[in-house]
Amino acid sequence: VVVPIFNEAENLAELHARLSAALEATRRPYELILVDDGSTDGSPALLDDLHAKDPRVRVLRLARNFGQHAALSAGMERARGAILVTLDADLQNDPADIPKLLAKMDEGYDVVSGCRTGRGEGFLLRRLPSRLGNATIRRITGTRLHDYNCSLKALRAEVAAQLPGLGEMRRFLGALVIMVGRRVAEVPVAWHPRRRGLTKYTALDLISNYLDFLTTFSRRPFQVIGALGLALAGLGLLGGLAYFPVRFGLGVPLGVRTQLVLFLAVFLGFQFAILGLLGEFTTRIYRLVQHRPFFVVKEFLE
Numbered sequence: 001v002v003v004p005i006f007n008e009a010e011n012l013a014e015l016h017a018r019l020s021a022a023l024e025a026t027r028r029p030y031e032l033i034l035v036d037d038g039s040t041d042g043s044p045a046l047l048d049d050l051h052a053k054d055p056r057v058r059v060l061r062l063a064r065n066f067g068q069h070a071a072l073s074a075g076m077e078r079a080r081g082a083i084l085v086t087l088d089a090d091l092q093n094d095p096a097d098i099p100k101l102l103a104k105m106d107e108g109y110d111v112v113s114g115c116r117t118g119r120g121e122g123f124l125l126r127r128l129p130s131r132l133g134n135a136t137i138r139r140i141t142g143t144r145l146h147d148y149n150c151s152l153k154a155l156r157a158e159v160a161a162q163l164p165g166l167g168e169m170r171r172f173l174g175a176l177v178i179m180v181g182r183r184v185a186e187v188p189v190a191w192h193p194r195r196r197g198l199t200k201y202t203a204l205d206l207i208s209n210y211l212d213f214l215t216t217f218s219r220r221p222f223q224v225i226g227a228l229g230l231a232l233a234g235l236g237l238l239g240g241l242a243y244f245p246v247r248f249g250l251g252v253p254l255g256v257r258t259q260l261v262l263f264l265a266v267f268l269g270f271q272f273a274i275l276g277l278l279g280e281f282t283t284r285i286y287r288l289v290q291h292r293p294f295f296v297v298k299e300f301l302e
């Protein structure tokens, strides 16, 4: 079980207790990999305590804050289990749902994703953007889930083993594991409001995540710009061609303003088309240079 932790001191004791209870009840061997993602509160000390107290706890400490998905990836790379389970540290996911995910995995799935029910979060700032995001991910990945951003998931080690090669795309683990796994299922899981500590995501983060997703997974934005540019240039050219029969056939001179509009359409259209083309090249280069490290580990208490 891999848990990313960024300033969750208030939640760690209860998280450990509830995870342990849920996992012991499954009677399967397990380890908890608690990834400290550069916490600046009491979390590091509490994690040391848990590590000292429980031999099944392993603490992975990143050199600074790299973000939720980098922390998850770092933990997943060190997991030794045949099945990996991920969830948030803040108890918005319920550890008691883990057996349900495992039971579904036993049916032979590669990935089982939680689908949050009863999300009491604000509609405008959370649930609506979440729906838009899910719709986009469905389109781009060609998969059919309802809730890609539920942190509570189970996946086979073989699926997790594919992830290190995927560079920056791992910023969208939720979408990624579903693309990598062949047999994917979704099971409804509980969602609880955060009781302690603060959310680390603002509405602005959600928007920037969305744009990140588009630019990481898709060249579509550039293609749209390029296509619109070509269409605009085409219209301008057609208008320009229409000028000749109108001018010489009908003898009607075109006003300066009309000429200017036609000229601008062609000129700007080509500019946008070229911008789209540049974008295509940029995305290719971007994919090639993605070898930069996604996270840096400071220590690993096994």
Ligand SMILES: Nc1nc2c(ncn2[C@@H]2O[C@H](COP(=O)(O)OP(=O)(O)O)[C@@H](O)[C@H]2O)c(=O)[nH]1
Pocket: 004, 005, 006, 007, 008, 037, 065, 066, 067, 068, 069, 071, 087, 088, 089, 090, 092, 198, 199, 200, 201
């Ligand atoms: N947002 C955020 N969460 C992180 C980061 N590193 C680890 N996490 C953990 O990721 C989980 C989800 O974060 P949370 O703020 O609860 O997101 P929310 O439930 O969408 O509001 C929590 O367990 C965090 O402690 C980080 O850099 N940013």
Ligand SMILES: [Mg+2]
Pocket: 088, 090, 092, 194, 199
């Ligand atoms: Mg949360």
